[in-house]
Amino acid sequence: MSQFSDHQTLDPATLLAWQVAMGADEAIDDMPVDRFAPAAQPQSAAGEPAFQPPNAVSQPPARERATQPRPVVAKPVQKMEGAGADVATQVAAAANTLEELQAAMEAFDGGLLKRSAKSTVFSDGVPGSDVMLIGEAPGAEEDQAGKPFIGPAGQFLDRMLASIGLDRAKNVYISNLVPWRPLGNRTPDPAIVSMCLPFIRRHIALAKPKVVVLVGGVSSQALLDTTNGIVSLRGKWRTIDIEGHNFDVLPTYHPAFLLRQPLKKRESWKDLLSVKEKLGLL
Template sequence: MEAGYREELLAALRLQLEWGVDEALEEAPIDRFAVRAPQPLAMPQPDAPPVLATPAVKAAARSLLPMVPPPAAAAAALAAAAQDLAGLKAAIAEVDSPLRDTATNLVFSDGVAESGLMMVGEAPGADEDRLGKPFVGVSGQLLDRMLASIGLNRAENFYLTNILPWRPPGNRTPTDGEITLFLPFLMRHIEMVRPRHLVLLGGVSAKALLRAKDGITRLRGRWHQVETPAGTLPGLATLHPAYLLRTPSAKREAWSDLLLLRRTLNGDAAPQ
């Protein structure tokens, strides 16, 4: 090799070192997960530029991490393993949810499980969280009076629960993630109780169980088909009593829903 050409190469290498280059790149990317045979060192030839040996690329050791199921899948497994209502309540208490850290009591159910009529709300409020029972606050008292007007009471004729067992901070609306996490427990709850009719109290409950996007004002006033592990059940969507406290003018629609419920229970109106 001519001395001048060699000096140019060395000068180029020195320049790259000054710029901070500390490794050589190949024309094609290196597959660092492939096992390659060690490359022999090239023996320098007289009057030839030094040849950099290509280092052997070792196969990257991939650590096999255990597959951790997502929270909803873990919750579904817990729900499926429960054998009775007491076991289901205990399983809910095991769910790792931030709601559990901010609530006082787990709110499971109230009323008569064997009544054949199951009512599902959205989440406990402050009074429910304090007492550990659903619908015991002001809205629950209104619900009791409404149902009493058609001859129903929780000591004999119906059963109450919520989608969420824990009170959301500040009584905020449940998030989609929270509903997804606890819905398997509600479905298992329905499967155990085996009601003949469902009443969906409020938009959160109605949209979750009906898998609908419409608001409660569009869903209320008629029977829907609710797919549950216990089979397809008739579900009546109606306004939540807390909404009626804020909007007294809507009580007319709620009264209409109650009359439809009464006629259906009497056998005078078949669920559509």
């Protein structure tokens, strides 16, 4: 038999300690209250029910009014998939500067993708640089800070760039194909890529880099319009046409992949030297 089976044999201090141990750590009233019992009518001094005007509406006590549910006004339903690729194309084309493009993207209905993200990760580095890097999508740290490539992979990317004399604070411009962090860092699906592609194409057109480095498979496949994997794409220069201008692009491995596969760093080093040669720095 439990030592607490007969509560009448226990002193109040022991009972209180047991109630606290069970989680009852807050006193609401001195006595229990039956909330389901009908409210008692007010009594007059003679013991008769007090007179109420015919149109009077009885009000529950203040404590009970506070616990009653409040009506919630329904909000307009927001589409899960966002405004879509056609609207994104129109919005992007209307931007004439990088500042206008950023403002347009921040105002754009990106659906659940955008609503689940903290920031619109637009860019970092120096606009107008000869080199523009385009990654895939922000991670958790990038979403928190609102800048691309600042986590461990970004720090490794900075070291890679420094090895050929490049620096995001001086002569590199960085952005992403997808400006909003996908839930759970998932790989962006085709619908997301299709919606975001007009923005990054317009971004390239406004930034006017001499060289575009596509970092990772997702950005490489999207901008090159191919289903080939990054292993077959990397290290090979291609030309893409954006709004009547040709841009030299080079796909390469994502630094996060290199951190998991260090043996691939040798191939990325060749890509970096190829960029340096393209810029006439060798």
